[in-house]
Amino acid sequence: xxxxxxxxxxxxxxxxxxxxxxxxxxxxxxxxxxxxxxxxxxxxxxxxxxxxxxxxxxxxxxxxxxxxxxxxxxxxxxxxxxxxxxxxxxxxxxxxxxxxxxxxxxxxxxxxxxxxxxxxxxxxxxxxxxxxxxxxxxxxxxxxxxxxxxxxxxxxxxxxxxxxxxxxxxxxxxxxxxxxxxxxxxxxxxxxxxxxxxxxxxxxxxxxxxxxxxxxxxxxxxxxxxxxxxxxxxxxxxxxxxxxxxxxxxxxxxxxxxxxxxxxxxxxxxxxxxxxxxxxxxxxxxxxxxxxxxxxxxxxxxxxxxxxxxxxxxxxxxxxxxxxxxxxxxxxxxxxxxxxxxxxxxxxxxxxxxxxxxxxxxxxxxxxxxxxxxxxxxxxxxxxxxxxxxxxxxxxxxxxxxxxxxxxxxxxxxxxxxxxxxxxxxxxxxxxxxxxxxxxxxxxxx
Numbered sequence: 001x002x003x004x005x006x007x008x009x010x011x012x013x014x015x016x017x018x019x020x021x022x023x024x025x026x027x028x029x030x031x032x033x034x035x036x037x038x039x040x041x042x043x044x045x046x047x048x049x050x051x052x053x054x055x056x057x058x059x060x061x062x063x064x065x066x067x068x069x070x071x072x073x074x075x076x077x078x079x080x081x082x083x084x085x086x087x088x089x090x091x092x093x094x095x096x097x098x099x100x101x102x103x104x105x106x107x108x109x110x111x112x113x114x115x116x117x118x119x120x121x122x123x124x125x126x127x128x129x130x131x132x133x134x135x136x137x138x139x140x141x142x143x144x145x146x147x148x149x150x151x152x153x154x155x156x157x158x159x160x161x162x163x164x165x166x167x168x169x170x171x172x173x174x175x176x177x178x179x180x181x182x183x184x185x186x187x188x189x190x191x192x193x194x195x196x197x198x199x200x201x202x203x204x205x206x207x208x209x210x211x212x213x214x215x216x217x218x219x220x221x222x223x224x225x226x227x228x229x230x231x232x233x234x235x236x237x238x239x240x241x242x243x244x245x246x247x248x249x250x251x252x253x254x255x256x257x258x259x260x261x262x263x264x265x266x267x268x269x270x271x272x273x274x275x276x277x278x279x280x281x282x283x284x285x286x287x288x289x290x291x292x293x294x295x296x297x298x299x300x301x302x303x304x305x306x307x308x309x310x311x312x313x314x315x316x317x318x319x320x321x322x323x324x325x326x327x328x329x330x331x332x333x334x335x336x337x338x339x340x341x342x343x344x345x346x347x348x349x350x351x352x353x354x355x356x357x358x359x360x361x362x363x364x365x366x367x368x369x370x371x372x373x374x375x376x377x378x379x380x381x382x383x384x385x386x387x388x389x390x391x392x393x394x395x396x397x398x399x400x401x402x403x404x405x406x407x408x409x410x411x412x413x414x415x416x417x418x419x420x421x422x423x424x425x426x427x428x429x430x431x432x433x434x435x436x437x438x439x440x441x442x443x444x445x446x
Contacts (some may be wrong), residue, residue, distance in 0.1 A: 020068075020150045028157045031060045033195045035164050035424040042171040043259055049175055052191075058120055059188035065116075065163065068151035085116035087146040091136040099126065106177065114182045121175040137162060242295065 034057040041053050048054070062084065069087070071079035093100050099122045109115045134395065137158045147154055152161065354369040 017150075024067070024150075024152050024155060024157055027060065027152060028160060030190065030192065030195060031057075031064060032164050034060050035167055037194065038171060039167060042257060046170055047173050053194075054192050056194070058117065059190045060421050061120060062188045064152055067153070068148040070146055070148055081149050082146075083111040083116050085119065087142070088116065088119055088132070088136065090146075091139045091142050094139075095128075095132060095135050098132075099123070107371035108178055109182050110359065111185075118177055121173070121177060124168060124171075124173040125175060127169040129168060130162055133165055134162045154374050209320075216269065273387060 034053065037053045038047060038057055041047065041051060045051075065084035065088070069084060071084045072086070074078050089100055089104070092098055099119070103109065103115050105120060106115065109118045123132050137153060143153055152158060195345060198264050272399055324394070
């Protein structure tokens, strides 16, 4: 009995494993067929909720994502059914710029099943369904928490599923998220009839015809040629079906050819427009480059001209400085002459205070300063050679007309008191006699 029970358990487990494998294989195969039919249908019309191929695909995908999905245990310990949206909401929230929050806030999708169906439509319109599925399959820990062992999303078929859904990114979907298609009360049912087409082989058709001929000839010896009618009609009907299928394929190929030709013309027009725009851009770049070169040459010429002008201005400034220095050097009296004038002025002031003033003693302050300088030079043994120069200067100044000196403007180079005293003397006219006019102490040399 124990061996019999073990054998029954083993056979039961084997049968369950076989049923699970067949179920996974059926769902994956039907999903592949539905994707192909969607791609073929999208070549002729826009895919929306009214398309039967899409309705079948949505039901298949819902069955695939709900395969062996664990239930939700409530507070009382009972397990309640769960929708695949609970799993998608958790794993797809990690995808950047996801649509989970917008689906959660939808008003017309209250149940989790309706939100899952809305998610399928939004992901298809965003062309990101394959990305969402791939991200959810990479999170193995969360996937095992929501699915039981033997589920499609935990097997090798999961990678095939993500690859199949990648081809849907080339289709432009258009759905209305406020219709009755989001009703979560009715479960999704798969229609297998579009994929269950049986095609009889040519060998089978010929064997059937031979069998019909044999049965017709063995019916009666007096059979007429009209008995051959059914096989002939069967053959004609089969050829008619073949021709119809070929015609359908031809029309489909013709429509695809027209679509591709229209697509090629559109791409050629876009290419021609892009080439024209590229030429305009290149022309503008050449013009900009030429203008840049001209502006650069003009700026270089202006810089060279400004450098030449700056060099000329520097040269003129240097020459002006030299001329001004030479002019001021020739105009100002020497320090020795200024010192002699200061001594002569102090002598006159001293004689005036002492009452020894003589109007006829000195005709001018210059004569007094000349005499004092000569006397100081004669007393100094180190400067014997300056005597002749002083005399020559006196003789030269005697023959020229007196001119105003710059001493009143710049002052004495040795004593400021002398200049102030000279000013006071000139203002009081204490140095002038009734018949003689006193000149300024510093005469400007010619």
